[in-house]
Amino acid sequence: MRVPWRREESELDRELRYHLETMADGFERDGMTRAAAMRRARREFGGVESIKDACRDEHRWSWLAQIGQDLEFGWRMMRKTPSVSIAAVLTLALGIGATTAKLTLADTLLWRTLPVPAPEQLSEILWFSKDRPEGLNSGSSGSMFRDGTLRVADFFSMAAYRNMRETVKGKARIAGHLYNQRVSISYAGRVSVAEERPVTGNFFTTLGLQPHQGRLLQDSDDAAGAAPVVVLTHRFWASKLGGERTAAGSAMRINNRVYTIAGVLPPAFTGIIPGEATDLYIPIPQSPRMLTADSWYREGEGDARKWIIQLLARREPGVSEDELRAALAAPYAASWAARPKSAEATPQLRISEASRGLGAMRRRFGDPVWTLLGLVTLVLLIACANIANLLLARSVEREKEAALRVSLGCEELRLLRQFFTESLLLACIGGALSVGVAAGLSALMVTLIPGAEALTLAPQTDPRALAGTGVVTLAAAMVFGLYPAWRTARAGVAPALKEGITLSRARWTPARMLVMAQMALGVLLVTAAIVFTTRLNELAGKDAGFERQHVLLFDLRPGEVGYKGDRLQQFWAAAEERLGAMSGVEKAGIAQTRPMLGGGHWDSVHNGDNRAEVAVHHGTPDFLASLGVPLVAGRVARPNETGVIILGQNLARELNAGLGSLVEMNKRKLTVIGIAKTAQYSSMEEEHRVVYLPFSSEQDSGTVLLRTAAPPLALVGPVRETVGALDKSIPLVDIYTMEQQISRTLQRERLFAWLCGSFGVLALVLCAVGLYGLLSHTTARRTGEIGIRMALGATRGRVMQQVLADGLRLAVAGLALGTLLAFWAARVAESQKLLPEGQMPGWTLVAAIAVLGTSAVLAVAGPALRASSVDPIHALRQG
Amino acid sequence: MGKKSDLVQGTLDLLVLKTLALQPAHGYAIAQRILASSRQVLDVQQGSLYPALHRLERKGLVTSEWREGENGRMAKVYSLTKPGARQLREEMDEWSRYIAAIQWVLEA
Numbered sequence A: 001m002r003v004p005w006r007r008e009e010s011e012l013d014r015e016l017r018y019h020l021e022t023m024a025d026g027f028e029r030d031g032m033t034r035a036a037a038m039r040r041a042r043r044e045f046g047g048v049e050s051i052k053d054a055c056r057d058e059h060r061w062s063w064l065a066q067i068g069q070d071l072e073f074g075w076r077m078m079r080k081t082p083s084v085s086i087a088a089v090l091t092l093a094l095g096i097g098a099t100t101a102k103l104t105l106a107d108t109l110l111w112r113t114l115p116v117p118a119p120e121q122l123s124e125i126l127w128f129s130k131d132r133p134e135g136l137n138s139g140s141s142g143s144m145f146r147d148g149t150l151r152v153a154d155f156f157s158m159a160a161y162r163n164m165r166e167t168v169k170g171k172a173r174i175a176g177h178l179y180n181q182r183v184s185i186s187y188a189g190r191v192s193v194a195e196e197r198p199v200t201g202n203f204f205t206t207l208g209l210q211p212h213q214g215r216l217l218q219d220s221d222d223a224a225g226a227a228p229v230v231v232l233t234h235r236f237w238a239s240k241l242g243g244e245r246t247a248a249g250s251a252m253r254i255n256n257r258v259y260t261i262a263g264v265l266p267p268a269f270t271g272i273i274p275g276e277a278t279d280l281y282i283p284i285p286q287s288p289r290m291l292t293a294d295s296w297y298r299e300g301e302g303d304a305r306k307w308i309i310q311l312l313a314r315r316e317p318g319v320s321e322d323e324l325r326a327a328l329a330a331p332y333a334a335s336w337a338a339r340p341k342s343a344e345a346t347p348q349l350r351i352s353e354a355s356r357g358l359g360a361m362r363r364r365f366g367d368p369v370w371t372l373l374g375l376v377t378l379v380l381l382i383a384c385a386n387i388a389n390l391l392l393a394r395s396v397e398r399e400k401e402a403a404l405r406v407s408l409g410c411e412e413l414r415l416l417r418q419f420f421t422e423s424l425l426l427a428c429i430g431g432a433l434s435v436g437v438a439a440g441l442s443a444l445m446v447t448l449i450p451g452a453e454a455l456t457l458a459p460q461t462d463p464r465a466l467a468g469t470g471v472v473t474l475a476a477a478m479v480f481g482l483y484p485a486w487r488t489a490r491a492g493v494a495p496a497l498k499e500g501i502t503l504s505r506a507r508w509t510p511a512r513m514l515v516m517a518q519m520a521l522g523v524l525l526v527t528a529a530i531v532f533t534t535r536l537n538e539l540a541g542k543d544a545g546f547e548r549q550h551v552l553l554f555d556l557r558p559g560e561v562g563y564k565g566d567r568l569q570q571f572w573a574a575a576e577e578r579l580g581a582m583s584g585v586e587k588a589g590i591a592q593t594r595p596m597l598g599g600g601h602w603d604s605v606h607n608g609d610n611r612a613e614v615a616v617h618h619g620t621p622d623f624l625a626s627l628g629v630p631l632v633a634g635r636v637a638r639p640n641e642t643g644v645i646i647l648g649q650n651l652a653r654e655l656n657a658g659l660g661s662l663v664e665m666n667k668r669k670l671t672v673i674g675i676a677k678t679a680q681y682s683s684m685e686e687e688h689r690v691v692y693l694p695f696s697s698e699q700d701s702g703t704v705l706l707r708t709a710a711p712p713l714a715l716v717g718p719v720r721e722t723v724g725a726l727d728k729s730i731p732l733v734d735i736y737t738m739e740q741q742i743s744r745t746l747q748r749e750r751l752f753a754w755l756c757g758s759f760g761v762l763a764l765v766l767c768a769v770g771l772y773g774l775l776s777h778t779t780a781r782r783t784g785e786i787g788i789r790m791a792l793g794a795t796r797g798r799v800m801q802q803v804l805a806d807g808l809r810l811a812v813a814g815l816a817l818g819t820l821l822a823f824w825a826a827r828v829a830e831s832q833k834l835l836p837e838g839q840m841p842g843w844t845l846v847a848a849i850a851v852l853g854t855s856a857v858l859a860v861a862g863p864a865l866r867a868s869s870v871d872p873i874h875a876l877r878q879g
Numbered sequence B: 001m002g003k004k005s006d007l008v009q010g011t012l013d014l015l016v017l018k019t020l021a022l023q024p025a026h027g028y029a030i031a032q033r034i035l036a037s038s039r040q041v042l043d044v045q046q047g048s049l050y051p052a053l054h055r056l057e058r059k060g061l062v063t064s065e066w067r068e069g070e071n072g073r074m075a076k077v078y079s080l081t082k083p084g085a086r087q088l089r090e091e092m093d094e095w096s097r098y099i100a101a102i103q104w105v106l107e108a
Helices: A003-030 A034-045 A047-058 A062-080 A084-109 A158-166 A203-207 A234-240 A295-304 A321-334 A360-364 A367-407 A411-449 A463-491 A494-496 A508-543 A565-581 A625-626 A649-655 A710-727 A738-745 A747-781 A783-791 A797-832 A841-868 A874-879 B012-022 B027-037 B045-060 B084-105
Strands: A120-131 A144-147 A150-153 A172-177 A182-189 A190-199 A229-232 A251-254 A256-264 A280-283 A310-317 A348-353 A551-556 A584-590 A601-607 A611-620 A631-632 A644-648 A662-665 A668-675 A689-693 A703-709 A733-737 B062-068 B074-080
Touching: A003 A034, A003 A047, A003 A841, A003 B027, A003 B045, A003 B074, A034 A047, A034 A280, A034 B045, A047 B045, A062 A084, A062 A411, A062 A668, A084 A367, A084 A411, A084 A747, A120 A321, A150 A348, A158 A172, A158 A295, A158 A321, A172 A710, A182 A733, A190 A234, A229 A234, A251 B045, A256 A747, A310 A321, A321 A348, A348 A747, A367 A463, A367 A508, A367 A747, A411 A463, A494 A662, A508 A747, A508 A797, A508 A841, A551 A710, A551 A738, A565 A584, A565 A703, A584 A625, A601 A649, A601 B027, A611 A625, A625 A703, A644 A649, A644 A662, A649 A668, A668 A689, A703 A710, A710 A733, A747 A783, A747 A797, A747 A841, A783 A797, A783 A874, A797 A841, B012 B027, B012 B062, B012 B074, B027 B074, B045 B062, B045 B074, B074 B084
Parallel strands: A190 A280, A229 A256, A611 A689, A644 A668
Antiparallel strands: A120 A150, A120 A310, A120 A348, A144 A150, A172 A190, A172 A310, A182 A190, A182 A251, A229 A280, A251 A256, A551 A703, A551 A733, A584 A611, A584 A703, A601 A611, A601 A662, A631 A668, A644 A689, A662 A668, B062 B074
């Protein structure tokens, strides 16, 4: 390496050597031997090294040279205590890198605000009630979740949307959208599928988006006879249309109808739900589902009882959410088709903050933002504690060294600088590694997260997250790195120099307290990780009430290619029959709603005075058998039979209804012909009371369920052929096995559990590294003492036992503290509804303690073994 | 050889500059010339010359180059720069005033 101070060094050497040799030449001429002449020259010249030093101090580069010396010395000191240095560097790299990677991911999914101007003005409009708003609502499309005893939903009638939108003009703008649907598209001769979301004409102006190309939507696109247009997301335009400049204005076929591409959305906007994959936006009146004859949505256009639209509001500056809610209450009530039957059944509005987009994630986990932030904080605390205790452990001997150097004439400022440089060196190495760790983990996480392929994620290391975590940990490194120099400067040199070999007993030094605190936090994190992962596994592995293996699901949409009336009925009948007759297929059924997709229709059923809220699912006669829900009693409907109903067993008990009972639903009397085993249908999470009604073959789309003898995916080819033989133009949409379908529903839970789990692992590694670093260092420092003990007759076993006991005492104290912390945290989590009550059984804690305890034993074992192999003579000589 | 005197603090730079004003020289030669021209009174400690030379070089008062010395080895030869010459004049004036002042005090 050629650095300025090195070059001058060698020139200086040559210059001084010339002088010495010339001097010696003179003495040689006086008759001295060469060697004697050189000796005399050196003597008269003065101390060569100190003169070199003095020369160096005169140089322009002297400050740089000193930093070089500091760095070199720092590097030497780091290598002198490798266990501490490696542990510290690892802690920095993992602590900063891993938290950054996770924060980046969490930010992408949970925290990032929508890339629109003033996102804080956006709100989602929801409604809630205790009972189902009977008479007001006869069918809905959207999502509903429970908040305690309340049911909260996001769907409204078109009439409610129009009323509210007109009334609050000046206070807020309200836009609407319907749920995504998969459509088939064809552009320039290429055919593919895309996710389509119908929106109101003011949707993009309400969001405040500017087109990347062409134009976005406008109010006039909402008119009934307006020309059909479509807006593309940038991602779709770039990947499927190759980013054509001339795309705007050209035609695209969607479900066999011609649309004009109006424009392309800006690249930053990926949708209003984090991670969603919408490709196309079409004005509601022109959307395929509205144009389909007899479509349920089309009926919803003019029927105030069908609640189909989701609403988004942008409040004008200065208008609060409460004001908006108050202003919306009257127009909302005015849109109802009837008067509510009771106070409990009266829907009330709820305005929910939507600057980060809409998302069921936050609803399901309370507020995972805070949970994750809490976990990040804990991990960072552990990392800082690690750094602190490692550097403090080393500081004891550094104090002695510092004192020695001060007493030999080293300036205090120079000493501080030395320690500062060392800390900086450590921080830089750790920091540099952490950038690599962050980038690597970010990339790895996307591949590891189950179901991530369905998310549109492009996580890049978030510089803010890196900076944030970096500053905290590096600051800790600097503070604790400087500590020994600061102590020396304050306490003076005498006490530090007096210590020789110390016969130390385990004391409660700050470092030991830190390790203990660390173990305690570790218990908390590992417990959290176990709780959340177990919860996921419980959800995923829970008995859904049906046989989940060997089921293949796919959608057919004959309505989209023009089937209606009798033709449509014939198609459904033929499809069910031919699919059911295929070899390898045991049963084939068709359902109106796809199971495990989280959707459905809700209604209420009466049997006399007994009433219950139910999820309504329509299916063909063989549908229950293909789903794998056995009948407990009775029979399934015959083809084309109406006026009959099958109840879930739990529901039948609740309604006190049996076979032959006449129950009332939606003002129609229905005869109970069968009781089915209790089963989940729309999701794994909530236990629904389910009723099954016959499939209406006027449905323009449906989900086919095939119960197969062989692995379901092996049948995909033959199934395609069978459907193709009926009509080549009808594609199979969303082909999944039931197990895939279930895991897709739990995607977000998975992600969350995965994040928690990985924080737990990180905490575990950091704790082990910290304990190992501290113990191996103290053991190394006590080599002299151990030597004395052994010389005085202590056996190897006894020494080992002592070191083990010392380390484990710390671990156990930490674990005990952690247990208390965990109980307290569980209480908080339950009260914050992050966890259902009783989700933290004792064994979770036991498992966490066992895992941490094991890692503690492993971390302690190394130093203990090393202590027991100390050679007393060698140790005493060194000491 | 008579009695040797230690250098008055801060005068070494002046002596070095003056010596180099006569002709460029390497460190050893400078020491020899100071000794000779002070009639063997001022014995500069040879080593202490170098920090002074490096300091003067950093200030731009002298420059150096490697030249072959009389014994065939490469020597680092220093010479005075223009700012060095100016500095020398100023320091000589300063020194004369200083000496005169001391003289006045001693004779008072």
